[in-house]
Every structure is written in structure tokens, then in C-alpha cells.
Amino acid sequence: MKEALERLDALMNSLVEADQTGAGIEPLRVASELGHIRQLLAEAPAVIPAKGGQKHFRCEACGTVVHGNAAPARCPTCGGTKFFAADIEQPFVESGAG
């Protein structure tokens, strides 16, 4: 997962750079790299809903998934502090009560 994110970042940077510098882009090279990234993502472990209503939070930097009712202060793997909800099925928490 981490490698896939790093390669995606690198690819995005190279595309932006190509746009800014007017350098040519090699579509086949980009397609090949995207294929590698796709394979890496396909092999990444899936997120399985936890029992007890806990949520999953994926570290934005390295992809580590942490269970809990709220995002942890720090990623146990890399110490990152930015997380996003990783649950595939988002609970319907919208309510008119209030």
C-alpha cells in the first residue's frame, strides 16, 4: 500500500512537472506505471468491518488501518497524524433530531 501511494505521488509529480516545463509525456510509460500501481492496490489487504461498531481509520501517509471509535493521535506504524475514514460502508448518522 505504501509503495503504491509513493508511486502514485511520484507519477502525479512527474505529470505536473511535465505540464509546467512543457516536457513531453510518454503515455505508454504512464500507463505501465499505473498498471503496476493498480496491481499493488489490488494486492493490498481489504478493510473488513469491525464488530462492536468500531470504525477504521487509514493513515494518509502509509496506509495503516487503525480500529477505534475515533482516529488515533498518531499512526502506530509511521507516526503520521492525518487519517481518513476507511470504512467502505459509511453509517447513516444524519439525523433530524436536535
Ligand SMILES: [Zn+2]
Ligand atoms: Zn502511518
